[in-house]
Amino acid sequence: MSLESEVDLPGGAVLPGALPDALRAELIAFRRDLHMHPELGNQEFRTTAAIKERLERAGLKPRVLTVGTGLVCDIGVEGEQWDGGPSMLAMRADIDGLPIPDTKSECPYRSTVPDRAHACGHDVHTTVVLGAGLVLAELHKQGLLPRPVRLIFQPAEEVLPGGAADVIKCGALEGVGAIIAVHCDPRVDAGQVGLREGPITSACDRLEIALNGPGGHTARPHLTTDLVTAAARVVTDVPALVGRRFDSRSGLAITWGRVESGHAPNVIPQHAELSGTVRCLDIEAWRQAPDVVVAAIDEIANLYRAKSEINYVRGVPPVVNEPGVTELLRDAMIARRGVDSVVGTEQSLGGEDFSWYLEHVPGAMARLGVRTPGERHVRDLHQGDFDVDESAIKVGVELFTAAALVDGLR
Structure with a gap:
């Protein structure tokens, strides 16, 4: 499908699951709390507890991974745990921070932990998957979720060779048919995502x-x-x-x-x-x-x-986006926010342990735009002054919820 085309959903369906204003405000507050309390890989106990508590308040049953941090949560399956029914669409977030100081002196939600910062956007990734899970859980209650979903909150992405291997050993991909993720991109405007078939990282x-x-x-x-x-x-x-x-x-x-x-x-x-x-x-x-x-x-x-x-x-290894799942993300984004919301992107020399999941199941990663439109100064990743345009959180949630719905309508 070309970027110039529109998405025709079966029967002219209109996607439900718009993000309510109250939940949007809550998610921004949640992200800021994570930003103030970054934790390094395999030490994300507070972060894990915060995610778990919010999912449980929504009536879900998250399961903390046996490695001690991180968790998975199923939506739309019998007993909230896969029993061999339809394969799930997994949504992955990484939850760890970096061992560098936060240098945003005027920011009210700057890190409170010395020499620790969420300078790669993992707080945003986590909030996006949490928000998508909350919206999809509500749609499931209304009978509107066409395919089961698994939320994966992964520890230790920044620790080579990455926490993904431990998550896989814990069985997080059992029953998963495809997996998606986003990564913050400070060179893409908020309101857009960058997509690419084939290798997207190195x-x-x-x-x-x-x-x-x-x-x-x-x-x-x-x-x-x-x-x-x-x-x-x-x-x-x-x-x-x-x-x-x-x-x-x-x-x-x-x-x-x-x-x-x-x-x-x-x-x-x-x-x-x-x-x-x-x-x-x-x-x-x-x-x-x-x-x-x-x-x-x-x-x-x-x-x-x-x-x-x-x-x-x-x-x-490199993250290699599978064409079919990349097309799903493109369809979902266009269906929710229009043709102009999708832009092309280049392969970067950055590494990402999302690649380990793709050794087992097809999947794709999108680059989530976090730059304020019109802003000239780019706050690059892994720098102490890194921050995002928080409107990107809503965009990420809409992308993931639309992916689950569009996938089920195919």
Whole structure:
């Protein structure tokens, strides 16, 4: 279906489930409360309790995951738990924050936890799935929910290789036929979502390196291992060397985030540490990356007689949106908010553990616009001043509720 076309629902059906103003205000307050109390991966006890309490007030029966944080909740199935009936449409939210300070000095709902912030929009993702669940629960009571739905509130998305693997082990995908998610995008206007079939994020691994040598005096580097120079050459030469061993279209990129060595200007140190990320657009190149990257590091280190210890931490593969589920999100958004509400989007080099779900069931992730229309300053993700236009919450709820309804009408 082209973006220029309208969605013709069977029988000219009109989608129910508009977000009431009172619930919209409640959801904004809920999001602000989460924003003030961010919790790191696998420590989201307060967040889990808040979600659970609100779902229970709606008459639902959420189940806390056996890992201790996060929860799932079924809507529209017998006994509020899947019994082998029609497959469910799952809606996933990640609930953890980041270990960085909130720098929004004038914001009344800035983080109250030192060096912790919801700087990636997980508070919005959580609120959107909660709001969709509350609306769909009410529609189910009215007999208007055509397909069962599972809400998944996942811990530890920011912790490689991601909490999704633990959620899957807990059985959260049992009975699920498809899964959808949103991710905040500060480069898309609030009121719109960005969609793309195929890869929409990239693979992301973590790289940790220790270099060691005997050390010595800076006056005599020829008698020892010049470890600082060795570390510098690893930083500059390894990305270039690896880049020549992959097709440039794979988009493989090594970027360093930390380099540490030495304490005195006239002493060659005995130890250096480097850490960074390996990101890749292509899944086949990602599968080959550990062997190639490790070999390149060893080659450079050996040139400078440094001993290397390498910890290559596997992260996540790319999120690859399945065409049918992407089309469902497109149909849902257009049916609810019109053709102009959907825009194209590019594959990013960001990593997302939503990809692990897609190893098991078809699914798609949409980019939820959170930029105030007309705003020129972009508050980027993973920055301490990140914030959103809160009208995006209503848009996300409408997208998810419409997806459940449109899917059932197909």
